[in-house]
Amino acid sequence: MRKLTFAAVVLAFVLFTVAPAAADSYTFGASGLGSLMKSPVVYSGTFMFGVSGTWEFEIDDSLWPDPADSTARFDYIWSTFFADNYDNTPGAQSWFGYFNSSTLPTPPTFAFDLAPPEEGYLSGDISFVIMMRDWYSDGILDQSEKHRNNQISGTFLLSPDLGTGFFEDHCGNGSMSAGNFNFVNPPLDDSVMFMGQFSSEFCGNPVEDSSWGIIKALYK
Numbered sequence: 001m002r003k004l005t006f007a008a009v010v011l012a013f014v015l016f017t018v019a020p021a022a023a024d025s026y027t028f029g030a031s032g033l034g035s036l037m038k039s040p041v042v043y044s045g046t047f048m049f050g051v052s053g054t055w056e057f058e059i060d061d062s063l064w065p066d067p068a069d070s071t072a073r074f075d076y077i078w079s080t081f082f083a084d085n086y087d088n089t090p091g092a093q094s095w096f097g098y099f100n101s102s103t104l105p106t107p108p109t110f111a112f113d114l115a116p117p118e119e120g121y122l123s124g125d126i127s128f129v130i131m132m133r134d135w136y137s138d139g140i141l142d143q144s145e146k147h148r149n150n151q152i153s154g155t156f157l158l159s160p161d162l163g164t165g166f167f168e169d170h171c172g173n174g175s176m177s178a179g180n181f182n183f184v185n186p187p188l189d190d191s192v193m194f195m196g197q198f199s200s201e202f203c204g205n206p207v208e209d210s211s212w213g214i215i216k217a218l219y220k
Helices: 002-016 070-082 143-147 211-217
Strands: 024-034 041-049 053-059 094-099 109-114 120-133 150-158 170-181 190-202
Touching: 024 053, 041 190, 053 120, 070 094, 070 120, 120 143, 150 190
Parallel strands: none
Antiparallel strands: 024 041, 024 190, 041 053, 053 109, 094 120, 109 120, 120 150, 150 170, 170 190
């Protein structure tokens, strides 16, 4: 009985005492095109440095007015996401738009399709914050403020169920930011360049091949 109990303890220790996986970290620069004023809302492009491959962000616009009426579409976006989020801090007056699982029917998503040496596909949820400066500090959005370079930032979570290749069964998180986001009307696209970083680590359930051998050795 003592051997059996001891064997069970050893097995539990081997199976469940796993050293934390080392995280792989990446820093990147990217560029691409997209527009909140088109449907579907998809921003996509390529990586400029840090990693190689393509990227894509998508925002659920299923409840937004049709892009054919650009005024109605922008007015909806403005009233739904920005108008009530005004920061009147002197010298830093701004509106903030939050695009996430709390303000949209489904959370925004991201997808990175990376080329060697970081070969693999990773995807998951991303949350965006867009800041529009009130340059005239009057609480009124002007056309020049709408079309000036605004700031966009995002934080994202890697889904271990969606990764392939190197990123299969990997989880992690990351962030991105850009200072040249604009509201442009179709047929134009907004050109964006941003910096970002993410880290990933294996988060599956590895099984030690030698576990049963260790238990058998206890009975020799």
